[in-house]
Amino acid sequence: MSTETAPATTESVETEHDHHPSHLQHHFVSSEQQFDSAKLGMWLFLITEILLFSALFVAYAVYRNWNPVAFAEASSTLDWVLGSVNTIVLLTSSLTVALSIHFIQKNDRKKTVISLLATLALAGGFLVIKYFEYMAKFEHGIYPGEAFAPTGSGYEYLAAIPYVPQFFSIYFVMTGIHGVHVVIGMGLISWMAWRAHRGDFSDEWYTPVELTGLYWHIVDIIWIFLFPLLYLV
């Protein structure tokens, strides 16, 4: 994010910098150029995120295509209720982060902070639910990779089906990497909430909030695809 060094440019020796707004970095001509650049940069970063996950989706598609029965059996042990709740939680957090941008565009800092904190709370809720889901699996010996040793009723029969471990490996890797992105997103949102509270942003300049919002929506979109593929079909 292209933000922190804003004041540095005031010392520039060149006269053309005289009446620049303080958030404008010296090498940009206008705020608009800076904003457009930041946004294009963010979109490029987002497609790298999409391609990062795409490899996991490809792995999923390949193994599902080869072992449909194992995937169906393994998938049926995932808790679709918790998955659905988590989907709604993330969708709501997408709404609140969109609202935070709406409010900062209207220069309503208080509501911006509230929306961001709501997003943060929902993200936290998502992780808590995910934690309980993981724990429920670990209790029954469902681990990624070599440690996979299902025990207990409703799980033992999985041991007899080949390629079930593949499903859980992919499940844990996909949701794990997604979870890491949620944690990073929470960090960014906290930072934005704090800065919005401090009064860094206004309807003149709120690029970091907008970029954080974009990032958060991508995290949501990835879950939108993960949820039906892992829990339902």
Next chain:
Amino acid sequence: MAHATDDHAAHGHHIIPIPTLLKVFGALVALTAITVGLSPFDLGMFEIPVALGLASAKATLVVMIFMALKYDNPVNMLTFSVGVLFVAIFLVFTLLDTAFRGDMDNVDRLTIEERERLNEQLQESDVDAEDLQVAPSDMQ
């Protein structure tokens, strides 16, 4: 921000009204409900396309409205589309291998030596076998 005066007008940022955001959210929840509601039914070969179609519809809503791509600079739309296109390329070309893996199995299971030996046997057993020589290995 004290001396920012004329930049804002130039931005022309689209402010998405709250009712729009709420409508989109409602649609997203409804689509999620449909996805979950359909899951107990066995849709056979349509299961994956339906699930992915619904997910894509949700993703499109998020990208277009929440991420404001609809109101944004076209170059961002182009960027995003290229990204999605290359995910599709990655998926399709990899599946082109894995879905058809082993499609060379219909070739002759005999080794060349075995086929030559078979050929020799045929030639010994049948004087007209020379007429059957078609492949280069047969000519030896």
Next chain:
Amino acid sequence: MEAAAHAASQTDAEPRTYLNHETSLWEWLTTKDHKKIGIMYLISLAVVFLVAGLLAMAVRLELMSPDFSIMSASQYNQTFTMHGIMMVFLFIVPSIPAILGNFVLPLQIGAKDVAFPRLNLASWYVYMAGGVLTVTALLVGELSTGWTFYTPYSSQQGTAVIFMTGAIFVSGFASIFTGLNFIVTIHKMRAPGMTWNRLPLFVWGLYATSIVQVLATPVVGITMLLLILEQTLQIGIFDPALGGDPILFQHFFWFYSHPAVYIMILPAFGILSELIATFSRQRIFGYRAIALSSVAIAMLGFLVWGHHMFVSGQSAISSIVFSLITYLIGIPSGIKIFNWIATMYKGSVWLQTPMLYALSFLFLFTIGGLTGIMVGVLGVDVHLHDTYFVVGHFHYVMMGGSVIALLGGMHYWWPKITGRMYNETLGKIAAGLVFVGFNVTFFTQLVLGSQGMPRRYYEYVDRFAELHMISTIGSFILASGLFLVLGYALHSLFYGKKAPQNPWAAATLEWTNVAAIPDPHNFTSTPLVTRGPYDFHKADEVFGGSGDGQARGDGAGSDASRLTPPEAAPSAPKEDASA
């Protein structure tokens, strides 16, 4: 920034340049100046190139004759592995964009800096972190997977693989940062009048490269991550013993690593266009065709990765499709070659060192490209796969293409980077040594491969002995040429003649509108672009129409401090024998 006042005081003595501005080590390490970051990359990459090059020499020495041995088989495996990994991931992939792209791109489009200067600096630190992990991998154990890390061998190796794949994961981010930065810079930071049709072709090359970097690099990142998880947790995605599919790893790997070939070669194409146009004193022939063929190669480059896997056991249908699309790559590549030749036709070709490298490139890359078509043929590849023919082919493309273009570009922009001229005579001698040495080394390998010499072998049968000996001798000639370059480059830093603003009489902004050594902010005033990058006939400021007499176009050989009457286009400037 803090030193602005301090810099202002320097202007009394000599003009402020980026080199005498903010000179302390701390200021270098925290600089956001794209030019300084380019130089930091130059130094780091030169070290990597030296180490990886010495490893290559060790490999060639080992293979000199069947009886002669300087290392054990296991050490040999580690040596060629590290040579490949360092050259591909840590040298050639970042080389042209990170060194010359960083330095030249903002200058060529009339920008004060790249769009995200801090991200640019971050990319160097991330790259260095990757370097540290590489050294760690070397220290903790044996790494003998080859640069391709094929599973299941790689997923059953020791911790060295984890560190090395970690290094590639990390340095991938450096590549993404650079690519992302360049795309945004080219889209948003162009000077007034710098339309897409007036972009220098080096910028077009970098643009195409950046697209590939942004789209492909994340996939190698996740692949390396999965390989690490395969090793640590045995997740069973790639290892057949655990139910995984090793060919899937190859798909993931080549989805990045084939486009990575274009990350290496596309910026080289860009440099070539600059060199050929400037040293032929001629508008580039088919500007739009060259620009768009770069983008076409970038896109097509994603559709051919399976041609590395013809004998892996992938489905026949995908082999056929991949083979077919591979031929298509020949079309845009051919368009470029023919356009460059057409540019030279009836031009005033000026055989300075950079142009010699450009001509070498045309020859070597054509061989590299044509052998590439050969190994893209399904049946032929079955014979040639994993032989020295493939080794020869990709060295012709990567070294004969990318590295030769980098050398040409380094010579071309050396005066702008350092403010000094190098010794032209030694430059020409070195270019000759590199060209001869390269061909002796690698053409021999094409022959070796077609006769059946497999790659990565420690020992070989006697009938290959002579050709291996020739190849090793060639590599010594090549190395001597490269060391000569290093020698006179270092010499010129301290004793070279001061370079004029535009020693080559080039018509792009970094020569016409920037001081001999650029200002920290590049341009004293934002340039207004009114013509194309190779419109020599309109470039009055280069050939003296405006009467400022700064540029002379007789370049390296003459006394740089003396102003000579400007030459009129398109006559070739005479060479000065005093060099």
